[in-house]
Amino acid sequence: MGNIFGRETETSPPPRELPPVLAATRQPLYYGRDLPYEDPFQNRGVPQIQDPRPCVFYARGACFRGTACRFSHEGAADTSSTKNSQKPCHFFMRGHCRRGEACNFSHEQSSVQEATKATKDDDCAESWVRELGGAWVKFGDGAAIIDVSLPSDFSTIQIRNLPTTASASSVRDLLSEVGIPVLISDIRYIKPKDMPNGFATVKVKDPEFAKTACSRLQTVIEPPGLEVSSMRVPIPPGFHFGQVDNRQVRCSWHRPTRTSSLYFPNRKAASRSFYKFKGEQYKINGMKATVQSLVAEHPGQQNGRWKIDLVGMSASITEDDIASAFPSFEKPCLITIGDLSYEMDIEMDSTLVKSMLYEKGELEKWNVSDSSTAKRIKAQATFMEECHAQIAASSLDGTELPFNHTGKLFVQLITSVKFKVSARVYDTVKKTIDSHISNWNRQFIRYSALPERGFNRILKIEGEDRQLVAQAKRDLEKIITGTVLTMDGKNIWYSNLKISKNAYRKLQKIERDLEVVIIRDIRASNFRAFGPDGRLAQAAEALQQLIHEIKAGDHAIKKAVATVKRQQLETDCPICFEEAEESLETSCGHIYCSLCFFNMCQAEASTSGEFSIGCMGNSGTCGKIIQISELQTLILSETFENILEHKGNSSEDIEELIKAKEGLGAKDCPKCTTALQKAEGCNHMTCIACGTHICWFHGSFV
Structure with a gap:
């Protein structure tokens, strides 16, 4: 696509050449001079293209602009995709869409079931790998445990400029x-939307794979x-849960x-x-207006009209909107x-x-937020x-926009962390978290809390200041990790604890009365305990008393299964x-007490x-054998992770690995805890897993 904002009719300055990747994605808004209306870009040196590119939305049957679309609508459209059934209503899936028949999305049960299945598949797409x-x-x-490996056991390649028909199979x-x-x-x-080519990353458990693949694919x-x-x-x-992400x-x-x-x-x-505009006494539609240029209408005039300019006004502003800001006796005599x-095309x-960012590196995600009320x-x-x-943040921040030579692109690096x-x-710690939000x-x-998925919530914090x-x-972390309950300076624990249903009801009563949650960490x-700090001491006393009761009697009572009549x-x-x-039910149809x-x-x-x-x-x-994805949905995430970590850390493979690390003098990365070994050179090292720069001597970030 050509550059619609070049200048041909002016001798100075010369037209600016766009980078090829940008020039290939931009088309002029109008293609010929035979249109019934005036070309607003005629004096901007718009290249005249007689054959516009096909409309990708029309090809999908989803172009809503009709004859006003600037792209070609030749050929047959895929009308099947225009039906609402192609995009199910997420509110209807949850059972409470208030729009009914007026809803723009599908309320068909088949589409909802397919979308629900896809959502479940996405949720279960976790690799079940833990560090x-x-x-x-x-x-x-x-x-x-089905496999134990080190990051150095793997190697990865990236293949770019794959054709549009490419896939993982190809x-x-x-x-x-x-x-x-x-x-x-x-x-x-990955095939980014609106980009001509896709790319693929291939990770194989073979340290020599990347070297071999790069050599052979060159031919x-x-x-x-x-x-x-x-x-x-x-x-x-x-792995990104709990880790700082600067991508x-x-x-x-x-x-x-x-x-x-x-x-x-x-x-x-x-x-x-x-x-009065400067002092914000006058506002336009309740918003502050930027005022400039208190000047005479004609230079050198002795008497006559004076004008002021309001700049940066909304595209939808009207004369009535501006006039309504003034009292009747101070209204301007003319508003233009x-x-x-x-001209905007979102x-x-x-x-x-997005193309400017792709010049700096491959993107994993791209989301655009366009609010009509935002500036x-x-x-x-x-x-x-x-x-x-x-x-990208250092080189693109403040650069000129390719579609608006007077505008600038602002790019900030964002640091984020997610927790599960x-x-x-x-629900128990929400009030404590909310007390930090204002600060x-x-x-x-x-700070944001993503909608509930099964038993879990994803919490995210992000900002520009690292x-x-x-x-x-x-x-x-301090809030969601909880507080270890102690008594007389020692952790409350009973290794042979077998909580009966009667004891479990008492524990639930403690939680309800004190508005806390108590979790047993076998690892x-x-x-x-999770909850208000002022009630944790009471929770410790109540739990200690409950354990004494269990020791005294409940744990000694064994139910003889053979005597069940x-x-x-x-x-x-x-x-x-x-x-x-x-009760909870497994996929094989058997019902358990949640406690059991x-x-x-x-x-x-x-x-x-x-x-x-x-x-x-x-x-x-x-x-x-219960599927691991099913286990995650049946028990609390804290319990699930405790089981994985407890079993993983106690496995013979991990014990042998720890001994080998000690013998080789390996250290863990302070960010992702990947094992690192220094063979030679200075103490400035880079983690092969997360790319963090560390000092080997101090074991800290550089």
Whole structure:
């Protein structure tokens, strides 16, 4: 697409050449001179293109501009995609869409079911890899350990300029042609919206893979123009929770504005209004107006009208909006409204900005937020690499916009942190978190809690000041990590604790009365409490008393299963053989008490050697291994993570790894805890996993 804002008719300055990647994405707003209306860009040197590019939205059957669209509508449109059924209504999925038949999105049950299934699939797309002892431990169904590896065991390549028809399968075939077999699961293909080509990252558990692949793919003729390079090994999904992420940038640019000129009968009247706008006594639609140029209408005049200019006015401003700001006796005698500062096309403009970012590095995400009431259009981009985000922020901030030569692009590097916490804990600590929000807002730190997914909530804090975000991270971590309950300076703990239903009801009463949540941490051998600080001491006393009661009697009472007289019902829990309380159901159809299921999972995790959590239904004969994604939905996230960490840290592989690290003098990265070894050179090192610069001698950030 051509540059619609060049200047041909003026000899100075010469027309500015756009970079090829930008020139390829920009088209003029009008293509010929035979239009029934005047071309507003005629004097701006607009290149005349006779054959416009096809409209991608028309091709999808989704162009709402009709004959007013500046792109070609030749060829058949895919009308099937224009139906609302292609995009289900998220509110209807939740059961409470208030628009009914007037809703623009689909209320068809089939679409809703497909969307719900897709959402569930996305939620379960986690890799189930955890960092333990500097190693990557992968868990499978039943929370069993299926693999232990180091970041150095992997290598990664990135393939760019892939054709529009590319996919993960075609990338696998391409590597297979050069004698490198890989799995589909090793490939991540990304095709950014509105960009001509896609790219793929391939991560393989082979340290020599990147070197071999880069060498062999250089000889590939088809597809042409491929670019292949090695890159640092990406951190597995889920590792970013609790870790600082500096890969995001926030972009913004001003919406089109108008300048309005206000004429007054004399200098005194104009001056009075000028200073009232300066002092914010006069506002336009309740908003402050920027006033400039208190000047005479004609230079050198002795008497006559004077004018002031209001700049940066909204594109939709009207003369009545401006006149309503004045009392009747001070209204200007004439109000004129100028042209727009530039013609806006949000889709095209945002694509141009996105292209500028792509010149600095590959993007993982791109979101545009366009509010008609905001003065700026905002977008947020997430780069694949942290260094590319830093380069984009430093080199693009304040640069000229390709579609508005008088406007600038503003780019700020954003530091963010995400935490995953159970909804039960979140509901308890929400008031404590809310008490920090006003202070975070004053520091321009944004806090958000994403909608509930299953038992979990995702909490996010982000801001431009890295130090302030780090402090907010420590404050939030302290709240959601809870407080270890102690008595007389010692952790409250009972290793043989078997909570009966009667004791569990007493524990629930403690939680309700004190408005706290108490969680048993088998990994750390303690109890953690969440809630107001003033009630934690009471919670410790009540819990200690409950444990004394259990020691005195409840834990010594064993129920003889052989003496059970009544027939077991389908609604009975297979652990306690009573009717299930606060029941949950496994995918194999067996029902448990939530407490019994929790105790069963913790008991399995506490066993030595290999283990996997299986169903005890049908009198213990079911034995089906419970999928790890199902385990995550059935128990609290804190309990789930405790089970994984407890079992992972106690595995023989991890113990051997820790001994090997000590023998080799390896240290953990202070950011992502990846194991590092210094072979030679100075003490300035870079983590191979997260790219953090560290001092080897002090073990701290550089």
